Amino acid sequence: MSETDFRCGLATLAGRPNVGKSTLLNNLVGQKLSITSSRAQTTRHRLLGIKTSDSAQIIYVDTPGLQTDNKGMMNRYLNRVANASLQGVDCIVLLIAASGWTRADEYPLQLAMQQGIPVILAINKMDQLKDRQQLLPLIEESHKKMNFAEIIPVSALKTTNVDNLQKAILKYLPVQAPLYPVDQISDRSERFLVAELVREQIFRGLRQEVPYATAVSIEQFKRAKGAIHIDATIWVDKEGQKPILIGKDGERLKTIGSRARLAMQKLLGAKVHLGLWVKVREGWADSERALRSLGYADES
Ligand SMILES: Nc1nc2c(ncn2[C@@H]2O[C@H](COP(=O)(O)OP(=O)(O)O)[C@@H](O)[C@H]2O)c(=O)[nH]1
Ligand SMILES: [Mg+2]
Numbered sequence: 001m002s003e004t005d006f007r008c009g010l011a012t013l014a015g016r017p018n019v020g021k022s023t024l025l026n027n028l029v030g031q032k033l034s035i036t037s038s039r040a041q042t043t044r045h046r047l048l049g050i051k052t053s054d055s056a057q058i059i060y061v062d063t064p065g066l067q068t069d070n071k072g073m074m075n076r077y078l079n080r081v082a083n084a085s086l087q088g089v090d091c092i093v094l095l096i097a098a099s100g101w102t103r104a105d106e107y108p109l110q111l112a113m114q115q116g117i118p119v120i121l122a123i124n125k126m127d128q129l130k131d132r133q134q135l136l137p138l139i140e141e142s143h144k145k146m147n148f149a150e151i152i153p154v155s156a157l158k159t160t161n162v163d164n165l166q167k168a169i170l171k172y173l174p175v176q177a178p179l180y181p182v183d184q185i186s187d188r189s190e191r192f193l194v195a196e197l198v199r200e201q202i203f204r205g206l207r208q209e210v211p212y213a214t215a216v217s218i219e220q221f222k223r224a225k226g227a228i229h230i231d232a233t234i235w236v237d238k239e240g241q242k243p244i245l246i247g248k249d250g251e252r253l254k255t256i257g258s259r260a261r262l263a264m265q266k267l268l269g270a271k272v273h274l275g276l277w278v279k280v281r282e283g284w285a286d287s288e289r290a291l292r293s294l295g296y297a298d299e300s
Helices: 021-029 072-084 103-114 132-145 162-170 190-205 241-246 248-268 288-293
Strands: 007-014 047-052 056-062 091-097 119-124 150-153 215-224 227-236 271-280
Touching: 007 021, 007 103, 021 047, 021 056, 021 091, 021 162, 056 162, 072 288, 091 103, 091 162, 119 132, 119 162, 132 150, 150 162, 190 215, 190 227, 190 248, 227 241, 227 248, 241 248, 241 271, 248 271
Parallel strands: 007 056, 007 091, 091 119, 119 150, 227 271
Antiparallel strands: 047 056, 215 227
């Protein structure tokens, strides 16, 4: 492979909430960077996952789900981030689920169509189909929706056909030198990624509205004596949410902490000591200033 054949570019993973964008990003990059849960709107930030080989560098863009709910400052913020991530990239990978097109897929489809760049349709969660024959009518129906550059069924969870998706994306990337150092896997700092791992456990461990009322900040991130010492604060919106997060005898917070700590050790490849606190900051999700100070500022 000569240097002049090297391909490099950006591919945005787009789609409705919960369709599997973050799971797919982790799978494509081969490292867990983006947090996932069975709940909509787990992803709140744009995150780059960078995959470099001898012949190419693909920069995947994970985004919050595209949805039409614009109520509240957080929803508006999430929509802005997701919208902006469709611009200035080389191709869009639009995800739908193998169970079929839903109304919630129409808005991401419209936005993807408007960009005037190649759109690859990834039909995700194909592991949930009893019979792969069911894909044929779905592919047929999808062809009518728009002129997709490619249509590729995958399972992000079971790693089915993900390599073929990767090959397809490569075709739409320009020949150019890598944009990021070849050993870099994300644009996000370790501090950011570990804060997200705490948020992931909150989304996985708690029902109802509480996860949506929480944010996480890292107060300390220090390497000492072969271990990493991390102190994190979980911010809640109301006093009444605090006992829900902490749980009876502190059990829930303990579970969140120990699971997040294990995930951090895996990510950082080092022993982690984690201190977790819960604090109240009333109305943070609807205050522009609080949103900014917690890292929810518009990202370019
Ligand atoms: N069965 C199945 N579940 C999946 C697949 N991909 C993602 N999921 C699940 O779908 C849920 C949402 O995934 P996530 O990646 O957070 O979706 P996002 O909101 O689009 O980023 C999680 O519970 C995932 O485990 C898949 O290929 N098959
Ligand atoms: Mg996500």
